[in-house]
Amino acid sequence: MxxxxxxxxxxxxxxxxxxxxxxxxxxxxxxxxxxxxxxxxxxxxxxxxxxxxxxxxxxxxxxxxxxVRLEKMTFEAFVEQWISKFVDVDLEVKTRDNYLYHTKRRILPYFGHMHLDQIKTMHINDYMEYLRSPAARNDGKKDKPLGSATLVYNYRVLRSIFTKAVDWRVLKDNPMAGVSKPKEDDVKEMEVYDEREIAALFQALEDEPTHLRVLIMLAVTTGLRRGELAGLEWKHIDLERGILEVKTTIPKLSNGEPVIKGPKNKKSARKIALSPSVIKELETFRSEWRKERLQIEDKWEGGQHEFLFSALNGKPHDPQRLTKRWIEFHRKHGLKPIRLHDLRHTSVSWLIFKKVHSEAIAKRVGHSNTKMMEIYGHIFESVDREAASTFEDIVIPFRKKA
Missing domain, CATH: 3.30.160 (Double Stranded RNA Binding Domain)
Known part of the structure; x- marks a missing residue:
């Protein structure tokens, strides 16, 4: 009543x-x-x-x-609600894990004891300033401050927490309103292989096992993300038509089991044409893969899935393992050390260098055209300058007449 x-x-x-x-x-x-x-x-x-x-x-x-009476609700109590009603429900696995990591590692130890309605803009600005000092590190490396990417992620998590507090009418005003987003001034820029380095890469692949050749060739020639490579199955590849479909991704393994998800967005679900050389490598790899599959018999644990890059029991490799294989490979051959994800950037850069239309590139790698221009704008600018120079054939004769 x-x-x-x-x-x-x-x-x-x-x-x-x-x-x-x-x-x-x-x-x-x-x-x-x-x-x-x-x-x-x-x-x-x-x-x-x-x-x-x-x-x-x-x-x-x-x-x-x-x-819980709002004046008695601690920040920690609200965060529990935020996790159960938002983080665990609405966020993708990788994003959820990152949110939880930063929340439990730094944010809760700092704010957890405070009442939610007592946290003001000043307190959050003090916290962001604290993160800029070496004292905020809890990994033993006290000689340098945290990277700007960590500051930005903490800002993002706090903004999510307090935005939900306002949306759910737990708070009237958002204390994040007066907090500026940190500048990402030390973010590692993308690195790519140039024409000479790509040639050295493929030469180094010649004597490597087929599965490693296929992994790296697909990364370079299709621009697949790491999770997309990990989630790739044979049923997604039509070798007769030379088409690869991106339908699933594996961002991580949880308790030894793959977290299989659909594409990142509508543009990520795409069909990619394969070059004849890549098709030939895939045919060789499929033949080897099937022979190994027959030898496993009742030890198969892959169920209905047939992942290209898997352990002998059929379970897919952890995406981290794909990164490890790439690092081992480029170190072994003395190649320029770039990230596995930078092979995706290399793929796009090569297509731009070859003057493939930007919309075709965007469709191939699952970007919106505008997003791709943001990432690779500096490359497109050089191509545009080269395009401008083609008008010299028209302009110079005209100027001579004048």
Whole structure:
């Protein structure tokens, strides 16, 4: 049973009756709410319905044991709600893990003891300043501060927490409103292989096992992301038509089992044409793969999946393992040390160098054209300058006449 009491011009107290305690004392839960919508305040019936709805919601919270008085809710208590109702529900696996990592590693130890409504913009700015000092490191490396990418991720997580607090009407004002996003001034720029380095790469691949050749050739010639390579199955490849379809991705393994997801977005689900040389390598690899599959027999643990890059039991390799294989390879052959993901950048850069149309490149690698221009704009600028120079054949004769 509940009741509503008017408290001020536009505030009401919601009261939920919980009976009597062992001493016969009346037990109640109370919550004060404000109504700032002028249209609602001018419509008595609508206002009454709104307040009745809020009372029912409050009563359900009390009965379910989830209601906590806001002035008593700690930051840590709200974060638990944020994790269960948002992070675990709405975020992709990799993003969720990153959010939880930064929350538990630094944010909760710093703010966890504070009441949520006591955290002001000043406190958050103090925290961001603290992150810029070597004292914020907890990995033993006290000789240098955290990288700017870590600061930006902490900013992003805090913004998510306090935005949800406002959205869920736990807070009226967002203390992040006066906090500036840190500049990412030490982010490692993309590195790519040039024409000579690509030639050296493929020469080094000649004496490597087929599975490694295929892994690196696909990374360079298709621009697949690491998770897309890890999630690639034979059923996604039509060797007769020379087409590869990107349908699944494996961002990580959890407790030894692959986390198999659909493409990152609609553009990520795409068909990619394969070159004749890559098709030939894939045909050789498929033949070897099938022979190994027949030898495994009852030890197969891959189920209905047939991943290209898998352990002998059929389970896909952890994406981290693909990175490790790449690092071992480029170190072995003394190639320029770039990330596995930079082979994707190399793929795009090569296509730009060969003057393939930007829309065709974007479709091939699963980018929007505008996003690709943001990432590879400096390369497109050089191509555009070269395109401009072609007009010299027209302009120079004209200027001579003038």
């Amino acid at each position: 509940g009741s509503i009491q008017k408290r001020g011009t536009n505030s009401w107290r919601l009261i939920v009756e919980l009976g009597y305690d062992a001493k016969g004392k009346r037990v109640q839960k109370k919550k004060t709410i404000r109504v700032d919508d002028p249209a609602l305040l001018r419509a008595p019936k609508r206002l009454e319905n709104y307040l009745d709805t809020e009372l029912r919601k409050f009563q359900l919270e009390v009965e379910a044991g989830t209601y």
